[in-house]
Amino acid sequence: xxxxxxxxxxxxxxxxxxxxxxxxxxxxxxxxxxxxxxxxxxxxxxxxxxxxxxxxxxxxxxxxxxxxxxxxxxxxxxxxxxxxxxxxxxxxxxxxxxxxxxxxxxxxxxxxxxxxxxxxxxxxxxxxxxxxxxxxxxxxxxxxxxxxxxxxxxxxxxxxxxxxxxxxxxxxxxxxxxxxxxxxxxxxxxxxxxxxxxxxxxxxxxxxxxxxxxxxxxxxxxxxxxxxxxxxxxxxxxxxxxxxxxxxxxxxxxxxxxxxxxxxxxxxxxxxxxxxxxxxxxxxxxxxxxxxxxxxxxxxxxxxxxxxxxxxxxxxxxxxxxxxxxxxxxxxxxxxxxxxxxxxxxxxxxxxxxxxxxxxxxxxxxxxxxxxx
Numbered sequence: 001x002x003x004x005x006x007x008x009x010x011x012x013x014x015x016x017x018x019x020x021x022x023x024x025x026x027x028x029x030x031x032x033x034x035x036x037x038x039x040x041x042x043x044x045x046x047x048x049x050x051x052x053x054x055x056x057x058x059x060x061x062x063x064x065x066x067x068x069x070x071x072x073x074x075x076x077x078x079x080x081x082x083x084x085x086x087x088x089x090x091x092x093x094x095x096x097x098x099x100x101x102x103x104x105x106x107x108x109x110x111x112x113x114x115x116x117x118x119x120x121x122x123x124x125x126x127x128x129x130x131x132x133x134x135x136x137x138x139x140x141x142x143x144x145x146x147x148x149x150x151x152x153x154x155x156x157x158x159x160x161x162x163x164x165x166x167x168x169x170x171x172x173x174x175x176x177x178x179x180x181x182x183x184x185x186x187x188x189x190x191x192x193x194x195x196x197x198x199x200x201x202x203x204x205x206x207x208x209x210x211x212x213x214x215x216x217x218x219x220x221x222x223x224x225x226x227x228x229x230x231x232x233x234x235x236x237x238x239x240x241x242x243x244x245x246x247x248x249x250x251x252x253x254x255x256x257x258x259x260x261x262x263x264x265x266x267x268x269x270x271x272x273x274x275x276x277x278x279x280x281x282x283x284x285x286x287x288x289x290x291x292x293x294x295x296x297x298x299x300x301x302x303x304x305x306x307x308x309x310x311x312x313x314x315x316x317x318x319x320x321x322x323x324x325x326x327x328x329x330x331x332x333x334x335x336x337x338x339x340x341x342x343x344x345x346x347x348x349x350x351x352x353x354x355x356x357x358x359x360x361x362x363x364x365x366x367x368x369x370x371x372x373x
Contacts, residue, residue: 088129
């Protein structure tokens with residue numbers, strides 16, 4: 001199993017399904033506030049196995065989803081019906097080019113905005129994926145949370161370095177695409193924020209933050225080493241917090257550590273071993289607490305429920321925790337393969353996954369579901 005992402009060093013480093021509830025496994029009764037049923041939607045062979053490594057996922061319209069090609073640094077529009085594929089942007093540092101694209105968001109009329117972590121900027125592309133403009137932000141854009149007119153609510157991460165320690169500062173602000181300006185709103189690690197800053201003496205406390213804007217306009221954000229989610233208003237005041245703090249810390253099993261060391265050995269044979277100091281840090285990281293969810297873990301469905309892709313060990317499937325709008329944990333849904341991102345459009349659900357079958361292990365694809373009521 002791949003070592004879960006951690007520290008700023010690694011920023012640059014048949015159609016089956018399951019639906020389970022904590023006490024409701026296999027229950028397919030009519031939907032109510034505590035039962036969730038996903039059924040497979042139409043199957044498109046072009047989406048089963050993508051021919052590139054993808055990150056991020058967003059609906060563009062009823063028949064199109066967008067992802068980012070991690071290697072070519074292109075925005076890719078995938079047609080669901082005919083298997084069409086359109087591409088824009090590309091690797092580089094110039095206007096309309098990307099180097100570390102990590103997150104994207106679809107807007108009205110098929111436009112797309114993309115957050116580039118390497119270049120600390122948000123770039124705007126029209127419906128034909130032609131470049132429109134970019135705006136520099138103070139840190140690495142980790143999340144594009146909402147797009148209204150020319151204003152994009154954005155989560156970015158800044159880093160301060162003092163006395164040999166890294167101090168992350170996740171910040172929510174608004175990027176004005178038309179004016180080319182950035183308005184800082186609030187820090188998620190401010191003393192009153194309700195989210196705990198990672199321990200300064202723990203070099204493996206990841207600075208990753210998952211965030212999404214809820215149906216009520218609140219920003220829901222969580223720090224991945226503790227399963228507690230804070231709901232922020234537009235001024236940064238925490239109105240409530242919730243989560244699954246009863247789960248406690250999570251560690252790799254002996255088998256998972258062995259798998260990671262074997263994977264690292266294969267990578268070393270192909271591309272050479274890592275520097276000695278980095279290899280030592282990675283060894284220590286195997287024994288450190290693991291993130292409970294990743295930076296792209298949060299999404300909101302049309303009912304205003306929060307879906308959290310949990311980073312809990314499973315061989316061929318992924319657990320997704322679902323919370324109602326008040327923060328009550330309703331159910332845990334289990335989807336096939338390793339889910340990297342979810343996107344909702346009405347009652348349709350798209351899932352970006354890494355396949356787990358031995359002959360295609362690690363190859364990515366997109367699964368489609370219908371969220372039943």
